[in-house]
Amino acid sequence: MFFLPVPLEDGWIALMWDMMERKLHVLHPLIKGDGPSEPTKDKLELVAWKLHHALFDCLNEYYAGWPTQDGQWVTKYPVLAEEHFSRDEIGACVLHICRHYDGVNLKIPLTKYNAGKTKRQALHECVKLQGNSSKLAHEALWTVLAPTDSCLSDT
Structure with missing residues (x-):
């Protein structure tokens, strides 16, 4: 399985290629319910197939013989959620989907x-990356340890 998060103007989606079954999720x-509306489906298919062909162009170019x-x-x-999510929540939803989708369900x-x-x-994993020299990690730690002394406490 190969996952690709894709930003769109109205949020995020993820594409998942099941190479063994030849299914593009x-x-x-x-x-x-029954899936996306026809206008939404048309838009999603346009994006999905464009990226599908680009992926296979890369695979054929760089992995000759595969x-x-x-x-x-x-x-x-697939229908993956019963709850309604706002545009601001969709990025975290797509990250959750990429981490927990097994090709059939979550x-x-x-x-x-x-x-x-x-x-x-994900934020925790980014902050603790080896070699992370950004001030964000330092400020986030101070926000937790001494919230009144942190410059992040105002945001």
């Missing part, structure tokens, strides 16, 4: 709480 946290075929793929639009359900937890975990 369009993972959008706002898809409900058996790749970009034709005869099936597109799937190992951990997509809820507002779980998406927020994933967002906090």
